[in-house]
Amino acid sequence: MNTPINQDALNKALWAACDTFRGTVSADTYKDFILTMLFLKYISDVWQDHYDEYKKQYGDEPELINEMMKNERFVLPPGSSFYTLYEKRHEPGNGERIDQALHALEEANGTKLRDASKSVFQDISFNTDKLGEEKQKNTILRHLLEDFAKPELNLQPSRVGSLDVIGNAYEYLIKLFAAGGGQKAGEFYTPPEVSDLIAEILDPQEGDxxxxPACGSGSLLMKCGRKVRDRFNSKKYALYGQEAIGSTWxxxxxxxxxxxxxxxxIEWGDTIRNPKLLDKNGGLMHFDIVTANPPFSLDKWGQDEAEHDPFGRxxxxxxxxxxxxxxxxLHMIETLKPRTGRMGVVVPHGVLFRSSSEGKIRQQLIEENLLDCVIGLPEKLFYGTGIPAAILxxxxxxxxxxxxxIDASCEFRAGKNQNLLTAENIDKIVTTYRTRESVDKYSYLASLKEIQENDYNLNIPRYVDTFEEEEEVDLMAVRTERVALKAQLAALETEMDAYLKELGYGS
Incomplete structure (x- = not known):
């Protein structure tokens, strides 16, 4: 099947593959199986595509071709190809075979699929009791292999063309899993419109x-990188991240x-308790751009260790x-470069006005002239929570x-379960941010003195007045309308009495 791939058709085929698990396993569990299988299938198809190309060039010379294949982006060791697994799908032990293939893939590709202490597939096992007893598990995994072997999921580069198609499909799946993921959804995904907005405001440059530091599935990071590619036609930038949850990493x-x-x-570990992005001297690395959508109001974040934090955060x-x-x-502020450093962070509104220790920290950040902008977002934008958030x-x-x-809380397109920022909504926020102008009922440029007079409270309604006066009621007009309605009612009553008399119901 060499017809060019269609993004919508690919997305639908991948979502249909989830039917194998529905009713048997929760989406939060099977998302890892689907996304991992997509990864394995793509690597296998790329390998096969390139192998076939070399075969055309050099004829049937397996030793020469295998030598050439060592220069591939990924090494695919014998037995770890999707197609080997597919051929054996009717045999017992599908779960164990898939796990062994993934382990071999990790071993053959060195640091590409692992960090110092963890491998990519370490928390993902297809040989798990979550899929039921052995016979049921083997059947489910056979169906999964057959789903991914369908012609619609032929991911060979000669058919796919741009790698964006695969990346887009992966993001499509993550978004759908997030939409149905309840409370856990926020752990791995930031809505693409919010990522677009933050990336546009932070304005990534070539070389950044x-x-x-709380990267989830990496979508916000990649949006920033994409801005550099689109604007400068360049890949001269570097992405760094850390994620605490192993399967999300x-x-x-x-x-x-x-x-x-x-x-x-991308490092695995708790950013607050154990930051992994360190320089050669063991200090925190510094970046041009730091951005995150960290967990809202995280309980037990590590306060007991904060007093003796070796990094002085x-x-x-x-x-x-x-x-x-x-x-x-505070961690993000400490990792900004002294001159070029800029930062965007998604926070719950309580961060803007809560007092006590948070009030003192907020005052300090404002006095140091680090805070540039506060953007209020609409409610129901984020997966797993309906509360409105803000971007600092x-x-x-x-x-x-x-x-x-900027109070953008009322500017969105309403969805059934989720609200969306439109391109127009985003453009308006970005334009207002760049011009730094006060706009009636939308934005206000506050001086340090005004913020001080508000006791460093950043609650947006203190600065942006969105109050709409109710239209004055003309009482005389209302009275006139009421008199007219009473007259109409009296006329109708008289008419009704006449009809009733005709029908013999009159007195």
Missing amino acids: TICD SLAKMNMFLHGEDNHK FRRGIPPKTKGDYAFI IFKKDKPDNSVLF
């Missing part, structure tokens, strides 16, 4: 280093490779034990000490 690694993002370093104050929002903000923009090198407030 870009970091997300695996998604991020696979996502990077399926998008062709080879210049990345909490010198402005220690956030409360049950709310880790400022822990992430920080900059290391600000020309003045003003802070721009």
